[in-house]
Amino acid sequence: xxLALHLYRRxxxxxxxxxxxxxxxxxxxxxxxxxxDADEGQLSEIYTDIISSxxxxxxxxxxxxxxxxxxxxxxxxxxxxxxxxxxxxxxxxAQSILAGTAAALVIGVGGWLASVLASLALGAGLSxxxxxxxxxxxxxIGYAGIxxxxxxxxxxxxxxxxxxxxxxxxxxxxxxxxxxxxxxxxIALSIxxxxxxxxxxxxxxxxxxxxxGVGGGMxxxxxxxxxxxxxxxxxxxxxxxx
Amino acid sequence: MTDTxxxxxxxxxxxxxxxxxxxxxxxRPGVTGLLGPNGAGKTTLxxxxxxxxxxxxxxxxxxxxxxxxxxxxxxxxxxxxxxESVYERLTGRQFVELAARLARIDHPVDRAGMALQTVGxxxxxxxxxxxxxxxxxxxxxxxxxxxxxxxxxxLDEPLNGADPVQRAQLIALFKELGAAGRTVLVSSHVLAEVxxxxxxxxxxxxxxxxxxxxxxxxxxxxxDKPRRVYVDASDPRRLASALISTPGVLGVQVDDxxxxxxxxxxxxxxxxxxxxxxEHSIGISKIEPVDESLESVFRYLVEGR
Numbered sequence: 001x002x003l004a005l006h007l008y009r010r011x012x013x014x015x016x017x018x019x020x021x022x023x024x025x026x027x028x029x030x031x032x033x034x035x036x037d038a039d040e041g042q043l044s045e046i047y048t049d050i051i052s053s054x055x056x057x058x059x060x061x062x063x064x065x066x067x068x069x070x071x072x073x074x075x076x077x078x079x080x081x082x083x084x085x086x087x088x089x090x091x092x093x094a095q096s097i098l099a100g101t102a103a104a105l106v107i108g109v110g111g112w113l114a115s116v117l118a119s120l121a122l123g124a125g126l127s128x129x130x131x132x133x134x135x136x137x138x139x140x141i142g143y144a145g146i147x148x149x150x151x152x153x154x155x156x157x158x159x160x161x162x163x164x165x166x167x168x169x170x171x172x173x174x175x176x177x178x179x180x181x182x183x184x185x186x187i188a189l190s191i192x193x194x195x196x197x198x199x200x201x202x203x204x205x206x207x208x209x210x211x212x213g214v215g216g217g218m219x220x221x222x223x224x225x226x227x228x229x230x231x232x233x234x235x236x237x238x239x240x241x242x
Numbered sequence: 243m244t245d246t247x248x249x250x251x252x253x254x255x256x257x258x259x260x261x262x263x264x265x266x267x268x269x270r271p272g273v274t275g276l277l278g279p280n281g282a283g284k285t286t287l288x289x290x291x292x293x294x295x296x297x298x299x300x301x302x303x304x305x306x307x308x309x310x311x312x313x314x315x316x317x318x319x320x321x322x323x324x325x326e327s328v329y330e331r332l333t334g335r336q337f338v339e340l341a342a343r344l345a346r347i348d349h350p351v352d353r354a355g356m357a358l359q360t361v362g363x364x365x366x367x368x369x370x371x372x373x374x375x376x377x378x379x380x381x382x383x384x385x386x387x388x389x390x391x392x393x394x395x396x397l398d399e400p401l402n403g404a405d406p407v408q409r410a411q412l413i414a415l416f417k418e419l420g421a422a423g424r425t426v427l428v429s430s431h432v433l434a435e436v437x438x439x440x441x442x443x444x445x446x447x448x449x450x451x452x453x454x455x456x457x458x459x460x461x462x463x464x465x466d467k468p469r470r471v472y473v474d475a476s477d478p479r480r481l482a483s484a485l486i487s488t489p490g491v492l493g494v495q496v497d498d499x500x501x502x503x504x505x506x507x508x509x510x511x512x513x514x515x516x517x518x519x520x521e522h523s524i525g526i527s528k529i530e531p532v533d534e535s536l537e538s539v540f541r542y543l544v545e546g547r
Binding site: 010077081082083084085089092238242 | 344
């Protein structure tokens with residue numbers, strides 16, 4: 001696990017972590033602002049609606065963080081120091097995705113904790129934000145699964161990733177039904193929806209044609225991560241490392 | 243002695259640019275200098291041998307293994323890249339320990355300490371690499387490469403940025419490793435540097451082999467090359483006619499007031515030129531050798547093959 005630990009430490013630079021925590025905490029701020037005059041019944045709907053839509057800021061934070069896992073090494077010319085070590089390539093791929101996932105989860109849990117604080121400040125109990133932890137965890141795992149390989153493969157991975165989040169997830173997936181199934185955010189949202197009884201209308205709209213359910217969502221997530229793992233293993237074996 | 247690195251019909255191209263062209267060669271234990279001007283393809287060759295880049299054509303076997311097929315080979319092979327890049331925030335010690343841990347070596351802390359001692363970096367080991375001089379970074383990179391005690395050590399311009407004392411230490415270290423039976427491949431664009439490290443030299447230019455052999459052979463091949471010397475004189479035509487019959491002068495031409503001389507022995511020409519000028523009462527204002535770059539010498543060697 002030495003590689004995973006090294007990569008994790010490398011991407012979790014203080015400045016980056018602080019700014020991405022701030023980005024991931026934006027939904028919490030919006031919840032707090034929007035929930036000032038809301039009663040307890042409205043608060044639940046406000047919370048799920050805002051987290052499911054403004055929560056995309058976490059997707060961007062996860063993108064920035066996870067694409068950097070191997071891209072930082074490539075761009076700074078330090079990749080040979082980890083590539084030329086006796087680490088089987090599938091193991092290297094697994095440790096890289098693990099490091100990206102761990103980093104994304106730290107930011108995700110940070111964003112979620114901010115939403116907990118917002119809920120508590122509005123007088124809601126812990127039961128309101130608790131199910132949404134699944135959204136952050138699932139999204140963190142899913143985004144790391146696809147963005148760590150993207151970071152290794154594409155020199156402009158941030159741009160490609162933003163294209164995926166903005167163009168595919170937020171625009172095209174709303175228009176083309178089939179594409180919604182390819183959205184990590186919606187898959188994560190479907191898990192959240194499976195755990196949250198009081199899912200708001202906006203949250204359901206955000207989900208689109210993707211049905212709620214923990215089992216189905218986790219299966220889709222596993223497929224996404226496995227595909228990412230396969231692609232990264234292939235790239236480490238077959239593509240130039242520089 | 244068996245070759246530990248075997249390169250067969252190797253080519254590597256990037257789009258339309260050919261970096262290494264149909265190169266076949268073997269490297270055996272001991273120190274071998276890989277010599278060539280900048281852009282000759284040395285770095286690409288080392289990267290392909292190291293498995294960092296895949297060959298576009300041909301194959302590489304290092305200790306009998308294709309490095310891109312078996313990562314375990316990196317227990318026995320290390321590379322010191324040319325790039326100055328290091329983990330700026332890590333200390334020298336952390337950097338070498340990281341290399342040891344990634345190589346899954348027993349007692350990584352002790353081994354890192356030994357490697358740092360070998361390169362003479364113990365005193366600065368707890369400082370961040372970001373504050374290291376170029377020479378110190380090179381030594382830290384060498385320590386990280388040595389920590390796994392590799393049988394094959396690939397060094398891409400390892401003496402860049404090192405001061406004379408550091409150079410002498412590193413050269414002694416490379417020779418010691420070579421004498422101990424390790425295969426040490428050291429690239430450089432400076433002949434004198436390679437000459438100090440190794441007796442065996444592989445010269446490259448434009449991605450092709452220019453010469454293989456000991457330093458004396460390479461030097462002899464270089465002196466065979468006709469050199470051009472430009473001379474500005476008060477009476478260029480008279481000087482040209484006086485030079486025609488001079489031993490070692492292969493051709494003379496006057497162009498725009500400058501005498502262009504082709505000679506097989508520029509040193510001899512430099513000795514004779516003042517006497518010829520005095521004898522014919524010609525004033526000489528400038529003597530300029532124009533073919534002295536390593537690149538031009540290597541290109542000549544390649545064209546002559």
